[in-house]
Amino acid sequence: MLGVVNKSIQSFLSSHYGGHVWREVAERSNVDPAGFEAMLSYDDRLTEALLDAAEAVLETPRAMILEDIGAWLAMTEPMRRLLRFGGADYWDFLFSLDELPGRGLMALPGLGLPELMLATEAQGRFTLSVKGAMPGWGAVMAGLMRAMADDYGALVLIDASGRSGPVERVSVTLLDMAFAEARHFDLALPAGVLRHDLA
Amino acid sequence: MTLLDPKGPVLPGAPELQLTLTPAVLGRLMPLFLWLDRRGRIQAMGPTLAKIVGSEALGTSYARHFTLRRARGRDLGPESLADGRHIAVTLVRHPGFNLRGTAVELPGAAQPGALLVNLSFGIHLSEAVRFFGLTEQDFAASELAIEFLFLAEAKTAVLNELQALTRRLEEARREAESEALSDPLTGLPNRRAFDAALDRAVKLLARGGRSFALLHLDLDFFKQVNDNLGHAAGDTVLIRVAQVLAEETRRGDMVARVGGDEFMLILRGPIDERRVAAFAERLIARLEEPIFYDGRPCCVSASIGAVIGADGAGAVADRMLADADSALYRSKRAGRGRCTVCAE
Numbered sequence A: 001m002l003g004v005v006n007k008s009i010q011s012f013l014s015s016h017y018g019g020h021v022w023r024e025v026a027e028r029s030n031v032d033p034a035g036f037e038a039m040l041s042y043d044d045r046l047t048e049a050l051l052d053a054a055e056a057v058l059e060t061p062r063a064m065i066l067e068d069i070g071a072w073l074a075m076t077e078p079m080r081r082l083l084r085f086g087g088a089d090y091w092d093f094l095f096s097l098d099e100l101p102g103r104g105l106m107a108l109p110g111l112g113l114p115e116l117m118l119a120t121e122a123q124g125r126f127t128l129s130v131k132g133a134m135p136g137w138g139a140v141m142a143g144l145m146r147a148m149a150d151d152y153g154a155l156v157l158i159d160a161s162g163r164s165g166p167v168e169r170v171s172v173t174l175l176d177m178a179f180a181e182a183r184h185f186d187l188a189l190p191a192g193v194l195r196h197d198l199a
Numbered sequence B: 001m002t003l004l005d006p007k008g009p010v011l012p013g014a015p016e017l018q019l020t021l022t023p024a025v026l027g028r029l030m031p032l033f034l035w036l037d038r039r040g041r042i043q044a045m046g047p048t049l050a051k052i053v054g055s056e057a058l059g060t061s062y063a064r065h066f067t068l069r070r071a072r073g074r075d076l077g078p079e080s081l082a083d084g085r086h087i088a089v090t091l092v093r094h095p096g097f098n099l100r101g102t103a104v105e106l107p108g109a110a111q112p113g114a115l116l117v118n119l120s121f122g123i124h125l126s127e128a129v130r131f132f133g134l135t136e137q138d139f140a141a142s143e144l145a146i147e148f149l150f151l152a153e154a155k156t157a158v159l160n161e162l163q164a165l166t167r168r169l170e171e172a173r174r175e176a177e178s179e180a181l182s183d184p185l186t187g188l189p190n191r192r193a194f195d196a197a198l199d200r201a202v203k204l205l206a207r208g209g210r211s212f213a214l215l216h217l218d219l220d221f222f223k224q225v226n227d228n229l230g231h232a233a234g235d236t237v238l239i240r241v242a243q244v245l246a247e248e249t250r251r252g253d254m255v256a257r258v259g260g261d262e263f264m265l266i267l268r269g270p271i272d273e274r275r276v277a278a279f280a281e282r283l284i285a286r287l288e289e290p291i292f293y294d295g296r297p298c299c300v301s302a303s304i305g306a307v308i309g310a311d312g313a314g315a316v317a318d319r320m321l322a323d324a325d326s327a328l329y330r331s332k333r334a335g336r337g338r339c340t341v342c343a344e
Helices: A003-017 A019-028 A044-058 A062-075 A077-084 A090-107 A137-152 B023-029 B047-053 B125-132 B145-181 B191-206 B222-229 B231-248 B273-287 B317-333
Strands: A115-122 A125-131 A155-159 A167-176 B033-036 B042-045 B066-070 B085-091 B098-105 B115-121 B212-220 B254-257 B262-268 B291-293 B296-298 B301-309 B339-342
Touching: A003 A019, A003 A044, A003 A062, A019 A044, A044 A062, A062 A077, A062 A137, A077 A090, A077 A137, A077 B145, A090 A115, A090 A125, A090 A137, A090 A167, A090 B145, A125 A137, A137 A155, A137 A167, B023 B033, B023 B042, B042 B047, B047 B125, B115 B125, B125 B145, B145 B191, B191 B212, B191 B254, B191 B262, B191 B301, B191 B317, B212 B231, B212 B273, B212 B317, B222 B231, B222 B296, B231 B254, B231 B262, B231 B273, B231 B291, B231 B296, B273 B301, B273 B339, B301 B317, B317 B339
Parallel strands: B301 B339
Antiparallel strands: A115 A125, A125 A167, A155 A167, B033 B042, B033 B115, B066 B085, B085 B098, B098 B115, B212 B262, B212 B301, B254 B262, B291 B296
16 A cells, blocks of 8 residues: 555644654554655555554544544645545535545555445435445545535534445435535645645 | 547437527536627627626627637638637737637527637646636536646645655665765775775776876774773774875875775875875874874874876786785884885
8 A cells, every 4th residue: 555544644643642652653563753655655564553553552442543534634735625626515525525536546546545435315415335445444534524524614414333344334414515614725726836745 | 430420419300409508508508608799799708708808898809808829710700710610819918828619600690600619728727727716616517627626736746745755765875875885983985985986996097097096004003092092092093094184185086994993095196106105204294193082192103005006007906905905014014104105
């Protein structure tokens, strides 16, 4: 898997909990505290080891950590912007999730995002099916969708409990599309703005 | 290759189909459309185009707002455009922005010769979006504008990340290289770097380069300093010796620490025995000046064996090293603190 996933976990731990937490997790999982290179590939087992160590150090269930990672990721400005290209409002955004793995591949071949499928259940109720190479992507998506709801100013209920076989389910109830004011988003960045980090 | 029917598929046997499109409907499908009458006056335009050229352009000639850059004929008008022709225009007020599109003559319009033009931003889409403050709603859902912007931004992020990675790897490579080639105590090049430099000098000489001298220097009485004053004193001496060697040599010469208290020098030419002897004498005199460690003087000297690689002598690195070594041995035997130049 591309290092960008491990790098995201690393960045989340150090910016959300502090460098000392990251260093402890790194030590427990036998990873160089300098961490990961986003553009290099690493063994998938390293990701498992990192998450195991994070669970132990933070004394927090894995699903909760993964949800926080999803939310944190969506709030990093470069990622928030890329996700906002999904649509003008939250409804559009939800339906753009089907295309998210394709967009990910377009940006970075080998990224390995999970397969996503949005189904409409009833008025305002949706289910996102998440099928990833390793379990846990459902929780990441739940966190990401919650954070993006705040960004779009939408009021939603998100529940990431369901799961059948390799497919995790996230249910979304869209209560109010324009509950609060959306955060500002310009389609184009100001000229000359270069950003240095995906995550 | 299958050619598309330019008229598009139509139900066979159907009577001539007619569509009635209002500017409002057109504007939703094609936010950058332009409707011209036969004299080129703007009859209607899409909302995004109106944002760019201003709705006061309605009723005026298109030529006041658009410069035609590419189309058959001289002018954008029915007489110069065949149906379906690709055109390119520049905004008169903002010449940096090009749009491209398709112009078709409207059949069955009230006025014959009326034109419908559908425009789109080309590669300057990002700049146009920024400059005119466009949003998702300014583009038709069928357009790939948003995908284009997404891709441009995502690729920039990936590229930045890759460039940063390349920079980090390059720094690590340089660091590893310099660590592999230098002596950590004195910072001088090490044996490996010296061997490579000697190899280069020999090869250059074989190709007709200048003569050079190879000096093998061994400190005298260094063991006593180490034994009497400790290794820290010895290290101080070695660092000072390295400084003196660096000061006494010129740019282009080479000084390396190749062992505990052994140094190798390559002096670039042209050079002869007399110059080597003078250089060695000056060097030894400076090295014999006491070096103070913790207020106590450390006194060393140096024995040197030298050999000159001269033009046409057919210099071989191994033989030169052996000659310098035996010359050094003779200096030691003759009472130290001196230089012997091996006669070729």
